[in-house]
Amino acid sequence: SDVPDVPPPTDSTPEILKRALSGLSARWKNWWIRGILTLAMISVFFLIIYLGSFMLMLLVLSIQVKCYHEIITIGYRVYHSYDLPWFRSLSWYFLLCVNYFFYGETVADYFATFVQRREQLQFLIRYHRFISFALYLTGFCMFVLSLVKKHYRLQFYMFAWTHVTLLITVTQSHLVIQNLFEGMIWFLVPISSVICNDITAYIFGFFFGRTPLIKLSPKKTWEGFIGGFFSTVVFGFIFSYFLAQHQYFVCPVEYNSETNRFVTECEPSELFQMKKYSVPPLLQAVLGWETVNMYPFQMHSIALSTFASLIGPFGGFFASGFKRAFKIKDFADTIPGHGGIMDRFDCQYLMATFVHVYITSFIRGPNPSKLLKQLLILQPEQQLSVYKTLKSHLVEKGILQPSLRG
Amino acid sequence: QESESENKLDAETASDSESKSEFGGSAPVPTSDDTPEVLNRALSNLSSRWKNWWVRGILTLAMITFFFIIIYLGPMVLMTIVMCVQIKCFHEIITIGYNVYHSYDLPWFRTLSWYFLLCVNYFFYGETVTDYFFTLVQREEPLRILSKYHRFISFALYLTGFCMFVLSLVKKHYRLQFYMFGWTHVTLLIVVTQSHLIIHNLFEGMIWFIVPISCVICNDIMAYMFGFFFGRTPLIKLSPKKTWEGFIGGFFATVLFGLLLSYVMSGYRCFTCPVEFNNDTNSFTVDCEPSELFQLQEYNIPLVLQSVVGWKTVRMYPFQIHSIALSTFASLIGPFGGFFASGFKRAFKIKDFANTIPGHGGIMDRFDCQYLMATFVNVYIASFIRGPNPSKLIQQFLTLRPDQQLHIFNTLKAHLVDKGMLGSLEDA
Numbered sequence: 100s101d102v103p104d105v106p107p108p109t110d111s112t113p114e115i116l117k118r119a120l121s122g123l124s125a126r127w128k129n130w131w132i133r134g135i136l137t138l139a140m141i142s143v144f145f146l147i148i149y150l151g152s153f154m155l156m157l158l159v160l161s162i163q164v165k166c167y168h169e170i171i172t173i174g175y176r177v178y179h180s181y182d183l184p185w186f187r188s189l190s191w192y193f194l195l196c197v198n199y200f201f202y203g204e205t206v207a208d209y210f211a212t213f214v215q216r217r218e219q220l221q222f223l224i225r226y227h228r229f230i231s232f233a234l235y236l237t238g239f240c241m242f243v244l245s246l247v248k249k250h251y252r253l254q255f256y257m258f259a260w261t262h263v264t265l266l267i268t269v270t271q272s273h274l275v276i277q278n279l280f281e282g283m284i285w286f287l288v289p290i291s292s293v294i295c296n297d298i299t300a301y302i303f304g305f306f307f308g309r310t311p312l313i314k315l316s317p318k319k320t321w322e323g324f325i326g327g328f329f330s331t332v333v334f335g336f337i338f339s340y341f342l343a344q345h346q347y348f349v350c351p352v353e354y355n356s357e358t359n360r361f362v363t364e365c366e367p368s369e370l371f372q373m374k375k376y377s378v379p380p381l382l383q384a385v386l387g388w389e390t391v392n393m394y395p396f397q398m399h400s401i402a403l404s405t406f407a408s409l410i411g412p413f414g415g416f417f418a419s420g421f422k423r424a425f426k427i428k429d430f431a432d433t434i435p436g437h438g439g440i441m442d443r444f445d446c447q448y449l450m451a452t453f454v455h456v457y458i459t460s461f462i463r464g465p466n467p468s469k470l471l472k473q474l475l476i477l478q479p480e481q482q483l484s485v486y487k488t489l490k491s492h493l494v495e496k497g498i499l500q501p502s503l504r505g
Numbered sequence: 506q507e508s509e510s511e512n513k514l515d516a517e518t519a520s521d522s523e524s525k526s527e528f529g530g531s532a533p534v535p536t537s538d539d540t541p542e543v544l545n546r547a548l549s550n551l552s553s554r555w556k557n558w559w560v561r562g563i564l565t566l567a568m569i570t571f572f573f574i575i576i577y578l579g580p581m582v583l584m585t586i587v588m589c590v591q592i593k594c595f596h597e598i599i600t601i602g603y604n605v606y607h608s609y610d611l612p613w614f615r616t617l618s619w620y621f622l623l624c625v626n627y628f629f630y631g632e633t634v635t636d637y638f639f640t641l642v643q644r645e646e647p648l649r650i651l652s653k654y655h656r657f658i659s660f661a662l663y664l665t666g667f668c669m670f671v672l673s674l675v676k677k678h679y680r681l682q683f684y685m686f687g688w689t690h691v692t693l694l695i696v697v698t699q700s701h702l703i704i705h706n707l708f709e710g711m712i713w714f715i716v717p718i719s720c721v722i723c724n725d726i727m728a729y730m731f732g733f734f735f736g737r738t739p740l741i742k743l744s745p746k747k748t749w750e751g752f753i754g755g756f757f758a759t760v761l762f763g764l765l766l767s768y769v770m771s772g773y774r775c776f777t778c779p780v781e782f783n784n785d786t787n788s789f790t791v792d793c794e795p796s797e798l799f800q801l802q803e804y805n806i807p808l809v810l811q812s813v814v815g816w817k818t819v820r821m822y823p824f825q826i827h828s829i830a831l832s833t834f835a836s837l838i839g840p841f842g843g844f845f846a847s848g849f850k851r852a853f854k855i856k857d858f859a860n861t862i863p864g865h866g867g868i869m870d871r872f873d874c875q876y877l878m879a880t881f882v883n884v885y886i887a888s889f890i891r892g893p894n895p896s897k898l899i900q901q902f903l904t905l906r907p908d909q910q911l912h913i914f915n916t917l918k919a920h921l922v923d924k925g926m927l928g929s930l931e932d933a
Binding site: 240255263313479482483485 | 653654656660664667670671674676679687690691741845848851877880881889898899902905911913914916917920921924926
C-alpha cells in the first residue's frame, strides 16, 4: 500500500571492468563482475589476516560502522526523516556510546597490564559502567528534549530503529572480536564456512537446482541447500586441519605490554593436538582405515559448519524479508554486483553469536585474567574468605599440597 | 494526567497526517470508565473535577497501602509482583502496537511476542538463579545441567523463535511483521531488563529497592502538589501541566524524604541485609551483620550549616549520603522517563497506556518514571557500593582448569600477603 520513494541503485562498477567485459551479454557480464569482486574480497580478507589481529579489529569496526550507516540510511528514506532535527547526530552519538561501553569491557580485560600502568585509565575502567550509563542518559535526555510537536511519531520510530540496529550490528561485531581474541581460528573458520556455504549453495543450485526452498528467496533451492551443507562441512573439516597446525591461528591473542603489540604464542591447547580416533565400523569399510589422526577442533568445526549451513541462511532470509518489506533491492551500492556491506554479511548475523555461545558453553570457562581482576577489587575481608574457600577446594582436589606453607 | 492537553492532540499537522495515511492512522481509543460502582455512588454529588481528584487520591492511597503489604510479605512475594508488573507492562505496550498497526490478526504474531518474552525471562532468571541459589542448583542434577549450558539453551530457544518468525513472513504483511518484530524487541529491552535489574537491586538489600521506588513516587506526588499550589512557569512543551516550581519543589522535598526514609529503614536488618536463600529452610532470609553503610557515624557539619542548624556534628548513616544521590537522580532525570512516555502517548495518540487503574491509567503510566531509576541504582551499586559478587567468583573459579586455578590462587595469595592480611606462615 505504501511505496517509499527509494532511488534506484546506481551502477558503481568501475570503468575498467566495464570496458573489459563490454563484449559479453548482460547475464554473463553480471556473473563475471560478481566473480571478480568475490575474488577481490577474498583476497582482501587474506591480506588482512596476514597483517594481524589489530588490523582485523579495525576491519571489524569499519564494517560495523558501515552496516550501521546503511541500515540507518534506509530508515531515513523509509520515513522521509532525513531532516528531522538532531536525529543524525543522535544516531551517531548512540553508536559511539554503545561502542565505548563494549570496547571498555573488552579493553579492560585484554589490556590489563597496559591499563594498570596508567592512572587515568584506571579511573575510567573502575567507573566504566557508570560513565557509559551517564553518556547514554545524556543521549536519552537530548532525544526527549528534541521531540518536536509535528514529528513525535517519526522521532519515536527513528529512536527505535536506531536501537534495534545497534542491537544487531554492534553486539555482533563485539562478539566477533571476542571470538578473535580466543584464537584467530575461531574467527576464520566460522566466517569462511558461511562464505563457503553461500558460494557452494549457489553453485549447487545453479547446476542441480530444481525444488524451491522458501517463498522469500525464490532463487534458493533445496538441492543448493543440501549440497551446500555437505560441501561446507567438508570444507570446514579440511580448512580446520590446515589452520590447527599453526600457532599463529590457534593461540589466544594477547597483548604484550613490553613490545606494545599483539602476540599469538603459546602452548597449543589439547584441542589443537593430534589425537587418534577410531573410525566407526560403518566408515571403516568405506575409507579402509581403522584409526585416523585428527585434531579435536575438527569435531567442533563440524558443529560450526552445520550451524553455518542450516541456520545461517535464516539470517539471509530475514534480510531478504526486510528488503521486500521496505521495497529495496540492496542495502546499498558499496560493492559492485553485490550490493552493500550488509548484503554480504546478512548470513553472518547469527554466526558470531553462535560461536561465542558455543565457546563459552563447551570450550572454555570464564576468562582467568578477568576473574583475577574482579578478585582484586573485592574488599579485603571478602578476599580472605574467598582465599580460604579456594584453598580448601584445591587441597580437596589434590592440586595443592596441604603441607606446603608460605 | 494530561486531560487539558487532549485538545492539543487533535490539532495535527501535515507531517503526522501523512504518516497517518502510511500506517493506517489510529483514532484515539476512547477510554472506558473503570471506576468501581461504589466510588461512583459515594462521589456522585461532587463536581467532576473534584470527583476525579478524589478518585485519584483514593487509588493512590490504595496503591501505597498495597506496596507496604507486599513489602511486609517478603522478598519472594516482591519478586512475584515485579514479575507480574513486567508482564502487564509488556502486554500494554504490545497491545498499543497492535492497535497502531491494526495488526491484531497477523499470523503467529501474538504467539511469537509471548514466546520471546518467555525466552528473555528464562535467560535472565537463569543468570540470577544460578548466582543466588548456587547450592540448591548444584545439588539437583537436572538443574546443574541447565545452569551449565544455560547460555546455549537460551540462545537455542531464541533462535527457534527467530526462525519461526522468518518462516511466518507472509507476502502481503512483510512490513507490518517487521515493525511488530522491532516493536517487540524494543519493548523487551525496556521492560524485561529493567525488571531484572530491580530484582538484582532487591537481592542487594530491600532498602535498595524501596528507597528508589519511594523517591520516584514521592517526587511524582510532591511535584504535583507544588505545581498545584505554586505552579506558574511551564517546564516543557511535552507535558504542559509540569511547572518549574513543581520540579524544584519536588526535588527538595524528595531529597528530604529520602534522607528521612533512609534513616528510618537503616535501623532494621530486614531492610539492609542482602537477601539470601537458606538451603536448609528453603526460604529467603535477611540476617547479617550490617555493613558499615548502615552503622551510625559522626559527621562534621560544614560551617555554613552549623549556624542554621545549631549542631556541630550529626549522627547519620553513610547510606543517607547515598540516598541523596538516589533522590537527586529520581527528581532530576527520572522525569525524563515520564516525558518520554508522554511523547510516546502523543506520538501514538493515546491518552493512557491502558485502563487498568481507575483515574490513573495503565500500569505503565505509573511506572514510566521508574524506567531509568532501576538501571541507575544497579549501575550505582556496581560502581560505588560493592564490587563483584564473591560467591559468583568462586563459582566461576571452580569451572577453570587446575593450572589456571593454581595460578589465580597464588596471585591472590601474594596479593593478600602484600596487604598484610595473610601472615606468611599461616596455613589452612
